[in-house]
Amino acid sequence: MLPDAVHEKAATDFNCLANRQQMQRNIMTHLYQEYDPNRRFADTTDGVAVPMLFVSPTQYIQSPGAIHRLGLFLADLVGPEARVGVLITPGRRRAVFAAVADSVGEANLTMTDATFAGESTRSEVERVTAVFREQSVNIVIGIGGGKCLDTARMAANRLGARAVTIPTTASTDAPTAAVSVLYREDGVFDRVEYSRTNPLLVVADETILAAAPPRYLVAGMGDAFSTYYEARCCMQNPAARTGRGGRPTMGALAIARQCREQLLAHGVAALQELSAGCPGVAFSQIVEANILLSGLGFESGGLAAAHAVAQGLTACADLHRKFLHGELVAVGVMAQLMLEDRMDEAAAAREFFRAVGLPTHLGELDFDPGTQAGELDEIITGSLRVPFIQAEPMPVSAELLRAALLRAGTL
Numbered sequence: 001m002l003p004d005a006v007h008e009k010a011a012t013d014f015n016c017l018a019n020r021q022q023m024q025r026n027i028m029t030h031l032y033q034e035y036d037p038n039r040r041f042a043d044t045t046d047g048v049a050v051p052m053l054f055v056s057p058t059q060y061i062q063s064p065g066a067i068h069r070l071g072l073f074l075a076d077l078v079g080p081e082a083r084v085g086v087l088i089t090p091g092r093r094r095a096v097f098a099a100v101a102d103s104v105g106e107a108n109l110t111m112t113d114a115t116f117a118g119e120s121t122r123s124e125v126e127r128v129t130a131v132f133r134e135q136s137v138n139i140v141i142g143i144g145g146g147k148c149l150d151t152a153r154m155a156a157n158r159l160g161a162r163a164v165t166i167p168t169t170a171s172t173d174a175p176t177a178a179v180s181v182l183y184r185e186d187g188v189f190d191r192v193e194y195s196r197t198n199p200l201l202v203v204a205d206e207t208i209l210a211a212a213p214p215r216y217l218v219a220g221m222g223d224a225f226s227t228y229y230e231a232r233c234c235m236q237n238p239a240a241r242t243g244r245g246g247r248p249t250m251g252a253l254a255i256a257r258q259c260r261e262q263l264l265a266h267g268v269a270a271l272q273e274l275s276a277g278c279p280g281v282a283f284s285q286i287v288e289a290n291i292l293l294s295g296l297g298f299e300s301g302g303l304a305a306a307h308a309v310a311q312g313l314t315a316c317a318d319l320h321r322k323f324l325h326g327e328l329v330a331v332g333v334m335a336q337l338m339l340e341d342r343m344d345e346a347a348a349a350r351e352f353f354r355a356v357g358l359p360t361h362l363g364e365l366d367f368d369p370g371t372q373a374g375e376l377d378e379i380i381t382g383s384l385r386v387p388f389i390q391a392e393p394m395p396v397s398a399e400l401l402r403a404a405l406l407r408a409g410t411l
């Protein structure tokens with residue numbers, strides 16, 4: 001070939017490749033933006049019944065030191081050609097990155113990594129996606145708190161890759177799920193985004209989780225304790241749908257019930273184990289309740305007033321800043337039980353929350369309904385806007401919700 005022809009051929013190849021890559025990007029962009037499971041499952045326009053739907057990660061592994069065997073666990077699930085991208089928070093990088101790199105290396109898997117910048121914003125998701133696309137990553141591992149895991153999951157979604165989540169606190173039930181939250185640059189909630197599949201693997205390393213401040217485990221208990229009450233509400237109301245638009249299954253309800261039993265049986269003991277510096281059986285049971293049972297229970301069982309109120313409470317900037325999600329959910333649980341007039345269950349919930357150090361009403365969030373009436377209105381409006389509230393058996397008006405929130409403080 002003459003030099004010019006060589007150049008021309010190279011340019012054509014390059015353009016073809018660039019076009020192909022661009023096309024691939026367009027397809028993936030189209031796919032993730034278009035994916036709304038509610039359209040698939042909740043659509044009854046052609047007379048089809050709404051199906052029951054159960055979703056879960058492919059594998060959940062929990063043990064002390066599990067991260068040291070991450071590579072072996074992964075190698076069982078993926079082929080030798082897998083290319084792993086690790087997204088990790090700066091704090092966790094110092095503590096666990098070497099173990100992750102060693103373990104993945106021992107399994108002979110190719111690995112690259114990126115440091116999470118701190119917020120799950122569109123720009124951060126795009127940045128991480130670009131870094132991993134460059135390396136042809138097809139397994140994205142998130143190691144850190146909720147926002148880092150969400151960013152890893154959304155990057156995986158854009159790449160058409162599978163996600164692996166390794167939570168470093170047991171503070172929420174998000175690691176097993178296929179739903180992520182995007183925030184705006186100013187930290188305000190933007191929207192939720194659904195992935196097509198749940199994580200390939202969730203690794204709950206009890207050693208890592210026990211090293212987090214106990215407040216995170218307590219908040220996780222608040223998030224997990226709501227799961228049964230919300231799933232039951234959805235099960236009993238034929239009009240209710242899960243977050244993905246399906247009907248809940250009895251399996252999800254049974255898991256949610258077990259979640260509550262485990263919290264009641266082991267919650268206090270788990271905290272005692274932590275404060276004694278020797279996490280044992282009770283701690284292990286609470287990690288499972290907070291991450292696995294609550295995760296499966298909420299995603300396939302559905303949410304109701306407790307989470308609508310938790311989200312509504314974030315309308316007050318102070319509450320949003322000062323309290324963890326699970327702490328707000330605990331107040332939401334009390335409001336839900338008041339709405340449903342389940343006084344015996346409310347008393348039991350209150351006793352549990354008190355025992356582990358969770359708030360039970362607005363006053364315990366340092367919120368004074370008397371002097372903060374305007375903000376209370378915003379909280380109520382915000383809660384009523386969240387679709388989960390419609391799972392309740394009765395139409396919830398502003399007056400009903402206000403009465404429920406205030407009544408929780410009089411128990």
Ligand SMILES: [Zn+2]
Pocket residue numbers: 172173223307325329
């Ligand atoms: Zn939650």
